[in-house]
Amino acid sequence: MSKVARNPGGPGNGSPDSQTINLAGGAVLHYTAMRLKRYGDLRQDPEWLQGQLASDHSLVLPLWTDKNLFRTLGQSPAPALLQMPDAAQFLASAVEVIYLGHDGERAVFAADLAEQDRGHVKDLIEQSAPGCRFIDLRRVSAVVTPEQASLLAYARVLASWHRNNGFCARCGHRTQPQRGGHMRHCGQCGREHFPRIDPAVIMLVEQPDPEGGQPRCLLGRHTRLPGRVYSTLAGYVDPGETLEQAVAREVWEEARIRVTDIRYVASQPWPFAGSLMLGFRAVSMDAEPDISQDELEDARWFTAAEMRDFGEFEDGNGAEFELPRQDSIARLLIEQWMADSG
Numbered sequence: 477m478s479k480v481a482r483n484p485g486g487p488g489n490g491s492p493d494s495q496t497i498n499l500a501g502g503a504v505l506h507y508t509a510m511r512l513k514r515y516g517d518l519r520q521d522p523e524w525l526q527g528q529l530a531s532d533h534s535l536v537l538p539l540w541t542d543k544n545l546f547r548t549l550g551q552s553p554a555p556a557l558l559q560m561p562d563a564a565q566f567l568a569s570a571v572e573v574i575y576l577g578h579d580g581e582r583a584v585f586a587a588d589l590a591e592q593d594r595g596h597v598k599d600l601i602e603q604s605a606p607g608c609r610f611i612d613l614r615r616v617s618a619v620v621t622p623e624q625a626s627l628l629a630y631a632r633v634l635a636s637w638h639r640n641n642g643f644c645a646r647c648g649h650r651t652q653p654q655r656g657g658h659m660r661h662c663g664q665c666g667r668e669h670f671p672r673i674d675p676a677v678i679m680l681v682e683q684p685d686p687e688g689g690q691p692r693c694l695l696g697r698h699t700r701l702p703g704r705v706y707s708t709l710a711g712y713v714d715p716g717e718t719l720e721q722a723v724a725r726e727v728w729e730e731a732r733i734r735v736t737d738i739r740y741v742a743s744q745p746w747p748f749a750g751s752l753m754l755g756f757r758a759v760s761m762d763a764e765p766d767i768s769q770d771e772l773e774d775a776r777w778f779t780a781a782e783m784r785d786f787g788e789f790e791d792g793n794g795a796e797f798e799l800p801r802q803d804s805i806a807r808l809l810i811e812q813w814m815a816d817s818g
């Protein structure tokens with residue numbers, strides 16, 4: 477029996493047909509279309525992993541300083557999934573090799589060069605991946621497919637976690653990767669460290685029936701956001717708090733608006749901060765927001781008609797207001813609400 481044949485059938489964790497998040501118009505929300513089967517059981521077997529790594533069919537995604545490798549010879553950058561023998565040079569230089577999962581019958585690994593010397597990385601590319609370049613995924617997310625974005629983001633967030641968890645948080649001893657890079661073990665105190673995901677809530681607050689007017693929704697301008705972007709409010713979940721409580725608290729803290737009827741819409745892994753964004757809708761009948769308490773520059777109610785005049789994210793067309801990034805769940809929440817509100 478071949479090694480690949482040991483892989484069980486079924487959808488694993490990746491079933492893009494049924495589990496992706498769709499935007500208005502049917503497009504798939506970025507970072508929600510992971511098609512790899514993760515094989516959480518098989519990846520605990522070092523022998524099996526070694527066999528996958530040695531296979532000519534396996535694919536390797538190189539990373540360096542949080543950037544993914546792209547082929548740049550075509551019109552727009554495409555992710556570089558290297559095969560043997562080219563991949564071997566990157567694997568040999570990698571600080572961390574992580575098993576990501578299987579695409580069909582092919583194992584996919586991430587090879588993180590971490591923060592190695594730029595000259596060495598340049599030589600490596602010239603020898604084994606000519607025409608390729610390391611690029612920040614955020615810069616090219618508009619030209620990669622949702623499936624590619626999901627894979628690249630997954631590799632990036634795991635590589636970043638390894639780089640930041642080389643030492644045990646309990647005893648300070650060096651930790652070692654295990655289970656294909658999905659756990660780090662401390663040989664000194666025995667503690668097991670797992671990749672950390674920070675839950676954050678993001679919410680569209682609406683007034684479906686304001687006195688004498690059209691439905692409207694609350695958007696804020698965060699000091700962190702570029703240009704004139706107005707987006708849904710968001711924040712991290714506090715310890716000891718339910719998601720719904722986090723939604724209500726964040727909206728109150730940021731805009732002094734009270735909400736009811738909080739309901740879950742969808743989630744999106746957000747690799748750039750290692751977060752899981754949990755999207756909600758909520759209702760408020762409060763009048764004007766008060767932003768004096770928080771880091772918002774502005775917050776106000778908008779009707780769907782007003783939002784149709786918003787410019788695209790950072791398109792530089794000088795619109796008074798701009799929508800959030802197309803690859804964000806904020807955009808999904810806004811587009812869904814606009815479709816519902818006419």
Ligand SMILES: [Zn+2]
Nearest residue numbers: 644647662665
């Ligand atoms: Zn320890």
